[in-house]
Amino acid sequence: VPAERSGRGAPVTRAPASTGAERRAWVEQIMGMPISIHIRGEGARSRALEEPVRAAFDDLRAAEDRFSAYRPDSEISRIQRGEQALEQSSADVREVAQLCREALHRTNGVFDAWHCTPERPGAFDPTGLVKTWAVARAAGRFASLPERRLAWAIVAGGDVLARDIPAPGNTEADGWRIGIEDPADRSRVLAAVPLRDGGVCTSGTAARGSHIVDPRDGQSAREIVVQATVAAPSVVWADVWATALVAMGEEARTRTASLAGTSGLLVFADRQTHRWAN
Secondary structure (H helix, E strand, O other), X not given: OOEEEOOOOOEEEEOOHHHOOOEXXXXXXXXXXXXXXXXXXXXXXXXXXXXXXXXXXXXXXXXXXXXXXXXXXXXXXXXXXXXXXXXXXXXXXXXXXXXXXXXXXXXOXXXXXOOOOOOOOOOOOOHHHHHHHHHHHHHHXXXXXXXXXXXXXXXXXXXXXXXXOOOOOOXXXXXXXXXXXXXXXXXXXXXXXXXXXXXXEEEEOOOOOOOOXXXXXXXXXXXXXXEEEEEEOOHHXXXXXXXXXXXHOOHHHHHHHHOOOOEEEEEEOOOOEEEEEO
16 A cells, blocks of 8 residues: 655555545554554544644653663653652553553453562562553544544554444454464464454464563573463453463463453464463
């Protein structure tokens, strides 16, 4: 599709009019990855969308400034060095910490933001959750979009949050289709997930190797589950469970039965797969 530049220097793509529904996409490099915002439907090319899109990207950059464990001046870095108490942190950090405590409880200790970095046991590191928390918060900028005309999606690495509003003139009213790559061949799409309203998150070893830690023993997750994709109404909890299922190993197969309101796909090291829909 033809490409142009936005005022912030981010690439913007526009689908030719002959493809049906209007489309527009913006991409910026945040949190060490390209994060893209996609809008589809009547009015997707309106300049009025520039303001909420810019505000959403600003929200994501602000979250990176506050939560990055790689920036020495971030709030999280100060907490990890013992210079600032978690209880005395900003409202955003306390909110994320509470979500991490809830994730610890829901996963029976498999998702543990205090024991996910072997070289710093006990240090609070919400990296496994904060990206989708930030995406969900940034998506609030689109709450005022004309709901009967526009659909939107935010894509951040292996995580997608989207809303689709079927409307007259929207030729793709069946929702967004999210491709799941094959961890053994990342140029191949293993499956496609239809998504109308909610999140689809994928975690695994294909892109970053064995980076997920099983906090129960402090070791890298055994490569039994090499990839987990979870679809859920909440992108945050889809993200939490995608990470936890990789760490669980063989236990993940039976654990999926209890994840109410979710569906997904596990890929095992021996190439077997497990699908579920609750």
